[in-house]
Amino acid sequence: MEHAFTMEPEAKIGRNDDCWCGSGKKYKKCHCDFDARLDEYRRRRFLVPPRRILKNPDQIAKIRESAKINIEILDYIGAHIKAGITTQEIDDWVCDITKRHGAVAATLNYEGFPKSVCTSINNVVCHGIPSKDVVLKEGDIVNVDASTILNGFFSDSSRMYCIGEVSADKKRLVEVARQSLDVGLQYVQPWRKIGDMGAAINAFVMENGYSVVRQIGGHGVGFEFHEDPWVSYVCPKDTGMLMVPGMMFTIEPMINMGNWEIYISEEDGWTVYTEDGTPSAQWEVQVLVTEDGYEIISY
Numbered sequence: 001m002e003h004a005f006t007m008e009p010e011a012k013i014g015r016n017d018d019c020w021c022g023s024g025k026k027y028k029k030c031h032c033d034f035d036a037r038l039d040e041y042r043r044r045r046f047l048v049p050p051r052r053i054l055k056n057p058d059q060i061a062k063i064r065e066s067a068k069i070n071i072e073i074l075d076y077i078g079a080h081i082k083a084g085i086t087t088q089e090i091d092d093w094v095c096d097i098t099k100r101h102g103a104v105a106a107t108l109n110y111e112g113f114p115k116s117v118c119t120s121i122n123n124v125v126c127h128g129i130p131s132k133d134v135v136l137k138e139g140d141i142v143n144v145d146a147s148t149i150l151n152g153f154f155s156d157s158s159r160m161y162c163i164g165e166v167s168a169d170k171k172r173l174v175e176v177a178r179q180s181l182d183v184g185l186q187y188v189q190p191w192r193k194i195g196d197m198g199a200a201i202n203a204f205v206m207e208n209g210y211s212v213v214r215q216i217g218g219h220g221v222g223f224e225f226h227e228d229p230w231v232s233y234v235c236p237k238d239t240g241m242l243m244v245p246g247m248m249f250t251i252e253p254m255i256n257m258g259n260w261e262i263y264i265s266e267e268d269g270w271t272v273y274t275e276d277g278t279p280s281a282q283w284e285v286q287v288l289v290t291e292d293g294y295e296i297i298s299y
């Protein structure tokens with residue numbers, strides 16, 4: 001993932017030239033006032049988003065098409081997941097649905113990741129690799145993280161699934177993780193800093209006696225699988241990138257029942273575990289910043 005963003009002003013454009021966003025409109029009728037506002041924030045030392053991560057309405061429409069498939073995948077899993085199946089079977093479902101729509105799973109071969117979806121059970125925090133040797137059993141909590149590329153546009157979201165009867169403490173963990181997205185979404189507003197969202201999530205999770213993983217966070221998404229900004233859920237408020245209309249990113253805090261420490265499996269180089277062995281839960285939403293708030297793109 002790339003972390004460098006420009007704080008330099010971007011190329012100046014004539015008022016009657018085509019807008020940089022690719023809308024086909026004249027600059028003065030499109031992002032001219034927007035850029036003036038951004039320049040003002042830049043002068044005040046706000047971290048403002050670079051043009052290359054902002055989406056125009058046509059691009060947003062294409063990302064929504066990608067997300068439709070991603071949502072269909074997660075819905076299908078919700079209807080069919082149960083004790084006794086293997087996580088490889090989940091991967092097979094994802095492959096089938098993705099292929100049927102002429103799409104590609106973004107995780108497949110991503111930095112060497114071998115499968116089309118991540119399946120993370122109980123004390124696995126994220127990046128669990130589907131396997132024919134891993135059988136779901138009653139009482140498990142499972143995160144399935146799907147990401148789809150359609151015509152070059154990316155969607156990414158994940159949900160938790162409870163297998164049969166789950167203990168009350170695990171159920172509560174899953175529910176708090178889900179509610180933490182609602183808490184975060186309330187802070188997704190244009191011209192506000194993204195750290196306000198992350199800080200609100202961390203406060204909510206701590207009030208509930210859990211902890212948020214610090215080393216892994218969310219990311220910009222749409223043109224690429226992972227683009228700027230990096231999204232933390234343990235940051236102070238009034239920090240981070242200014243949210244503006246056309247920005248798109250994920251909210252995907254990983255919530256541990258115990259402490260936030262994690263480690264990566266030495267065996268497969270991917271699977272992330274809680275250090276203390278307690279369960280972990282995560283839901284992921286892909287969100288677009290709009291003129292007056294946000295739009296959920298994939299969930």
Ligand code: MF3
Nearest residue numbers: 107110113118127145147156
């Ligand atoms: N969907 C995960 C994310 O939110 C995927 C991580 S990349 C993987 O970023 F290859 F590890 F799956």
Ligand code: CO
Nearest residue numbers: 156250252284
């Ligand atoms: Co993601």
